[in-house]
Amino acid sequence: MFFLSDMLNKKLNLPKPEEALPGRDRPIPTAEKHFVSGRPLKGPYPEGMEKAMFGLGCFWGAERMFWQMDGVWGTAVGYAGGVTPNPTYQETCTGLTGHAEVVLVVFDPKIVPYAELLKAFWENHDPTQGMRQGNDVGTTYRSAIYTFGEAQHQAALASRDAYEASLRGAGRGKITTEIAPAPEFYFAEEDHQQYLAKNPYGYCNLRGTGVACAMPQPASA
Template identity: 45%
Template sequence: MIEKIILAAGCFWSVQYKLSQLNGVINTTAVYAGGTKDNPTYEEVCTDTTGHAEAVLVEYDTAILSTAELIEFFFRIHDASQINRQGPDIGRQYRSAIFYFNEEQRMVAEKVKFETPNKIRYYKNLQIETEILPVDKFYIAEDYHQNYYKKKGY
């Protein structure tokens, strides 16, 4: 079955690239999610006033990649212990978040988040700050952000 989930883990350029390499991922789209401003632009999101996170809409085949496996990979590709930042990128738009489309995804996300400190050594003594929220509205980012690293190089 094909499912969708939105994952935010810092700048969407590298997140989209990494997620697109995962077996079972069918498509990825850079999006803005979790905010209140309708149809935000990149420039507006960067002001940290829209409430949106840079995120990636992931379409995946659950016959190949389970939601739990996808979310565990998500925790491996960023530092979910940081609040409103990833590395040198600072601001609420770079927060760690999982935006779910259904209750099953929420339950899986909560379970994986809870189990991650015991599965991934990096998180052993850290608190995971990832928000787990229902999808409300999301907006596709501008074309130049889509598959940025595939077009420009990593």
């Protein structure tokens, strides 16, 4: 019984550096092209594109949501926010790498502003659940926004505060989403890239709270 509770505790708490799995020096193999669009998974990306990174539970359904949005040029799933270099899927699932499952989104801000990506992020999962998302339990399923640049960071913070007010009004709890500058992104294995395009009836745990996210208006100059 002690062993089971100890394992659960590890999955619900981020590992200290000395507790993390060692990983490896080289990236793990992944796909060369996006299964849906045929575009290069790792770039080069066209001029004018920007990047965003989100964790909202299991990355299969989250990636499909983003690749279906107008203005999104490309997506990829991977691991970020942890300690272990170049982790595998099996390693992240132990909770001993510290990584979250995340989606890297490459988008055209002239077509889909970053605020629209944030709105989709907030409305399509429950950001109040801590180290879990529904029945998916563990640090790898935590809610996270990893930002590229100060403008994204401030927009993410403002949207969190606005959505937390809406959630509070609906009787929901406090947002636990991690918001931090984008760490290194490790591409997941080929099998996981665009998983639900390859397996249309595969597992998808994407669930919103039913509370709409009214995005705050940017401050005028």
